[in-house]
Amino acid sequence: IPMKLVVLVGSVRQGSYNAAIARALHQLVPAGVTVEILPSVAGLPIYDADLQAAGFPEAVTRMADAIRAADGLVIVTPEYNYSVPGGLKNAIDWLSRLSPQPLAGKPILIQSASMGVFGGARAQYHLRQILVFLNGMVMNTPEAMVGAAHTKVDANGQLSDPLTRDFLAKQLQHFHTYVRRISAGARIDG
Ligand code: FNR
Numbered sequence: 757i758p759m760k761l762v763v764l765v766g767s768v769r770q771g772s773y774n775a776a777i778a779r780a781l782h783q784l785v786p787a788g789v790t791v792e793i794l795p796s797v798a799g800l801p802i803y804d805a806d807l808q809a810a811g812f813p814e815a816v817t818r819m820a821d822a823i824r825a826a827d828g829l830v831i832v833t834p835e836y837n838y839s840v841p842g843g844l845k846n847a848i849d850w851l852s853r854l855s856p857q858p859l860a861g862k863p864i865l866i867q868s869a870s871m872g873v874f875g876g877a878r879a880q881y882h883l884r885q886i887l888v889f890l891n892g893m894v895m896n897t898p899e900a901m902v903g904a905a906h907t908k909v910d911a912n913g914q915l916s917d918p919l920t921r922d923f924l925a926k927q928l929q930h931f932h933t934y935v936r937r938i939s940a941g942a943r944i945d946g
Pocket residue numbers: 767768769771772773774775833834835836837838839869870871872873874875876
């Protein structure tokens with residue numbers, strides 16, 4: 757059964773280690789899974805209820821449509837000051853105002869990378885908390901936090917570390933099973 761995943765990246769910089777992981781995912785997923793990276797969160801204005809009242813920005817509705825059409829969402833993000841980067845939070849804030857709300861019931865996988873030893877663990881737990889309110893179906897384990905990310909991405913921006921690649925591939929196998937279980941349940945529930 758084919759499966760489609762879309763990827764939201766929490767960093768907007770050119771040389772982002774998290775973006776390097778996002779670009780590697782299509783090589784790491786099980787057979788039959790396609791991966792598409794969503795447009796940068798930098799394309800969204802800062803959330804403003806007045807803007808919303810005038811009509812959702814097209815970049816928001818396009819992002820929401822892509823998430824709705826996908827079987828699962830992968831969020832790959834750095835940690836900024838022990839939390840989620842503002843740009844990612846802003847994207848989630850916009851998405852949360854749509855109806856139907858595109859993250860509700862959606863299988864979600866979180867990955868993070870940082871240059872420190874914890875690999876963005878603290879941001880992951882803030883992100884999980886945000887997604888509780890939005891009813892995202894975030895996979896619990898295995899978790900993937902990539903520490904010392906600058907030693908695992910090469911000069912060409914490729915995720916080169918074999919252990920990290922193996923570990924992420926294993927996590928994606930679990931997510932593949934998780935997505936199938938949730939979508940099977942959704943069919944049964946109608
Ligand atoms: C950071 N960085 C960082 N790292 C970390 O492990 N914990 C943290 O709380 C923070 N805080 C933080 C705040 C801000 C404003 C910046 C710019 C950076 C370092 C961060 O992990 C590093 O810059 C990564 O390279 C960012 O990810 P990308 O852009 O490479 O994907």
